[in-house]
Amino acid sequence: MYAAHFGLSREPFSLAPDPRFLFLSERHREALAHLLYGVRGGGGFVLLTGEIGAGKTTVARGFLEQLPPGCVVAWVFNPQLSALELLQTLVGEFGLPPLAGADRESLKAHIDALNRFLLEVHARGGQALVVIDEAQALEPAVLEQLRLLTNLETAERKLLQIVLIGQPELRGRIAAIEQLAQRVVARYHLGALDEAETRQYVEHRLGVAGLQGPTPLDAAALRALHSQTGGVPRRINLLADRALLGAYGQGLRQVGRALVERAAAEVFDRRIAAPPTRGTRRALAGVALLALLGAVAWTLREPAPAPARAEAIAPPASGPVGTPASAPAPVPASAIASRPAPEPAPAVATLDDPAALTTLALADEAQAWRELALRWNVAIGEGEPCTAVRQAGLACFRSSGGSLALLRGLSRPALLVLRADDGRRVYALLVALGDDAATLQAGRTPLRLALPELARRWRGEYGTYWRVPPGWAPGDRAGLVRPWAEPHLARALPPPLPDGFAAQVAAFQLLQGLPVDGKAGPLTLMQLSRTAGVDEPRLEGAGGG
16 A cells, blocks of 8 residues: 555565565574474474564474475464364375265374375475464364374384474473473574664565665664564564554655654554644544555556666686685786775764765765775775776675665675765765664765665665685576585585575575575675685674664
């Protein structure tokens, strides 16, 4: 309904557990790693618990996308079943024909049918998995039946892996059944997001929904969003959706703290101290009417923004590609000079007039690339920067699809393309990124800028350098980078590893919060280099954020 108003291609805060919107905070990554580890552990129970709305089901769906080939899954959505109904559900979920006659009411007949199926899956090298959502509602007799199913095995391994997803009380239910508790091979409790993660979560979902301009919630609104929701993702979705709808009803492009608090009073049925303004009251009262008019508004919406385009410029195959940081390639003095000893850094200034940023920023893109190269201890002469740095084993990466969440994850200095008040393109380096502010640098001038002001002037276009690993070239359809990447993937992923290089890359991308395509492209290799400890410059804390 409000998507086009904010320049979005889809609703960003739907309650549906869409894996495209999967946001991996540190604890979400740990939860996913536990699921991946447990399912490859050869049988038994894997336990994922968390508060209502913490994102358990979304994590589980992302996990299902990374299952190894040959894995067959039975997903149980309704846990309020008898032991017989559970077995009948599993037979149906695994695609087996329903039992007929007296066997329809026989526990033994269903277990025998499941055992035959599991042996067939095992014989062809596959694995069977049962996922049960809202598992805290399982009756004791059903939990006992699940435990008995894990007795189905061969001489080498268990035939069935069971993942239980539920609210915190599930832990107590499992602990009370000693024989079942001893079969839990991995467990994780998923907590709520902190304030910084809440902001990153909102930025991530808006970015996936196609946001190209500034974030529509200002810093005060994001703080209020966290305090009103406690960092629970489902509550964040509810409140952010209502706040954006309220802003749309008022014709506003920016959501402030007051509108978030008024929306929270309605969504969570809370009292608030101050009476609503006339405009806010009208906006919230009009939500029902807007919902009825949604179909009409949808047909009249503006065209969605064009998809982001990324470009990677790699060094030539004949050059010293992928030279490790510890042993840089020799570079001709005519192209790259020795970097002088750094002078003491000047104090960071906070802009009183944010409009002054675009007068202080660089007008020459090549000069911005040269200043960025200095952070890699590489000084470039007057040549084309992206050509000159190839001799140092570096390459340029450009993209028009950046977001603050992505830059925070990459954690490397970047060249940002900003918009001046008169529409000109100007350039500055992002050198630090805090919770509320960023530090930009142009020449010798470091500037601290609030994130909402930065988002207003930055539309997602950025560039950075990256150290190219051996063998990689644009496209890399022959997989020449694979010998370098495979051992690093083995160390970065929880064991046992997925089968196949593409599956391992996809699992790593999911853990790192990157688009999942199974291809070892520049962004994936940047993050793999980071986890491998390759010596590269990193973003600093912005301070005061």
